[in-house]
Amino acid sequence: MKIRTIALFVGLASAGSMMSINASAEDLRMSWWGGNSRHTATNEAVKEFEKVHPEISVKTEYTGWGGHLERLTTQIAGNTEPDVMQTNWNWMPIFSARGEGFKDLREYSNVLDLSQFDQSALEAGTNNGKLNGIPVSMTARVFYYNKDTWAKAGLPYPVTWDDLMKAGPVFKEKLGDEYFPLMLEGRDIIAMNRSFMVQKYGIPMIDEASKKFAYSDEQMLEFFKMYEDMVNNHVTPSSKYVASFGKANLYEHKPWINGEWAGVYMWNSAINKYNDNLRPPQSMELGFYLMQKGADDAGLFYKPALMLSIGKNSKNPEGAAKLINFLLNEPAGYNAMGLARGVPLSLAARRALSLDGTIKDDDLSVAGLAQIDDLPKKLITSPHFENPKILGLFEEMIEKMDQGSMTVEQAAKEFMSQGNRILRRAIK
Numbered sequence: 001m002k003i004r005t006i007a008l009f010v011g012l013a014s015a016g017s018m019m020s021i022n023a024s025a026e027d028l029r030m031s032w033w034g035g036n037s038r039h040t041a042t043n044e045a046v047k048e049f050e051k052v053h054p055e056i057s058v059k060t061e062y063t064g065w066g067g068h069l070e071r072l073t074t075q076i077a078g079n080t081e082p083d084v085m086q087t088n089w090n091w092m093p094i095f096s097a098r099g100e101g102f103k104d105l106r107e108y109s110n111v112l113d114l115s116q117f118d119q120s121a122l123e124a125g126t127n128n129g130k131l132n133g134i135p136v137s138m139t140a141r142v143f144y145y146n147k148d149t150w151a152k153a154g155l156p157y158p159v160t161w162d163d164l165m166k167a168g169p170v171f172k173e174k175l176g177d178e179y180f181p182l183m184l185e186g187r188d189i190i191a192m193n194r195s196f197m198v199q200k201y202g203i204p205m206i207d208e209a210s211k212k213f214a215y216s217d218e219q220m221l222e223f224f225k226m227y228e229d230m231v232n233n234h235v236t237p238s239s240k241y242v243a244s245f246g247k248a249n250l251y252e253h254k255p256w257i258n259g260e261w262a263g264v265y266m267w268n269s270a271i272n273k274y275n276d277n278l279r280p281p282q283s284m285e286l287g288f289y290l291m292q293k294g295a296d297d298a299g300l301f302y303k304p305a306l307m308l309s310i311g312k313n314s315k316n317p318e319g320a321a322k323l324i325n326f327l328l329n330e331p332a333g334y335n336a337m338g339l340a341r342g343v344p345l346s347l348a349a350r351r352a353l354s355l356d357g358t359i360k361d362d363d364l365s366v367a368g369l370a371q372i373d374d375l376p377k378k379l380i381t382s383p384h385f386e387n388p389k390i391l392g393l394f395e396e397m398i399e400k401m402d403q404g405s406m407t408v409e410q411a412a413k414e415f416m417s418q419g420n421r422i423l424r425r426a427i428k
Contacts, residue, residue: 093384111322
């Protein structure tokens with residue numbers, strides 16, 4: 001008798017806490033993070049897989065984003081990781097710098113059809129010649145705006161960085177202190193400022209060869225000054241102001257729901273959950289990508305939205321590969337999944353979902369991807385850009401600026417010093 005175990009949740013939408021019961025050592029285990037729509041779609045796809053492969057039972061383990069990396073880190077350290085894992089591109093240097101942290105998916109090409117994926121995308125999941133993760137979809141951060149709030153402000157969407165800076169005072173004057181053109185958290189800020197710097201200077205933020213930041217001291221100060229200017233110009237609320245609303249996903253905060261925070265610099269693959277949480281009849285719309293005159297690179301943070309990997313300790317890696325292939329390349333799998341993990345990279349899935357109308361040109365995620373495809377992309381972002389310690393350090397610096405315990409000059413200097421130490425240890 002096949003035992004199927006489903007993860008049980010308390011406070012699914014916010015905390016994403018998880019408890020598993022009746023585990024069987026013979027089951028395949030699959031873990032991922034996400035929201036309710038992803039959980040429902042993946043569980044439905046797994047049910048379809050079990051119908052086709054009754055000899056394989058899959059136990060699903062799913063959470064919200066908060067705490068997922070920490071949980072997976074503990075599992076990997078204890079050699080108890082799931083057979084199939086949803087992984088992040090920037091986790092590869094952490095778990096598999098030399099390609100040994102996950103199974104090489106190319107070894108299972110007899111059951112996993114890799115021909116459906118662009119070679120450049122597969123390279124993004126390759127470490128030391130080993131395919132450690134297969135990208136499910138590709139993504140980048142682009143600008144989306146609450147069209148109703150911007151209409152109330154009487155402004156067109158910005159086209160240049162100067163346009164954005166000028167929008168802040170207009171929002172404050174016409175709508176009030178609580179209204180901002182953009183809502184930016186730490187991860188959004190560092191990615192957006194990097195885009196500005198790439199456009200202006202044509203250099204990456206991280207120089208992997210020298211294991212340090214590529215910026216001069218003056219450029220790093222400019223990087224931090226951009227955030228200070230946005231706060232001072234009422235373009236985005238300060239981290240101190242945002243913290244006053246408590247800990248929650250951005251799209252769960254009342255100012256977002258009510259339309260007071262009127263835009264995001266967000267992954268195209270994630271935007272629909274932001275749109276869905278707006279109080280009707282409000283809705284989001286894709287904006288222009290801000291560009292500097294003469295820039296030949298948009299500075300996009302373009303990467304796999306997420307990947308699927310097989311644990312190095314899996315006792316049934318071929319079964320795990322069959323499950324991945326089913327989810328990504330087989331009709332029953334990708335039809336159940338739909339767009340729950342973004343616009344599929346698999347050629348078979350994308351063609352089929354386009355023909356049946358699942359992929360619509362006016363969908364926010366699809367429209368964002370079309371814009372991304374059209375923008376100039378030259379510099380590749382280092383996966384170390386999303387090193388959790390680098391991101392945590394940046395957030396700490398801007399919080400200290402907002403609290404008045406650090407000047408912008410001090411924050412830039414400290415970030416450069418501590419960040420270089422982190423990179424020297426992280427880059428192998």
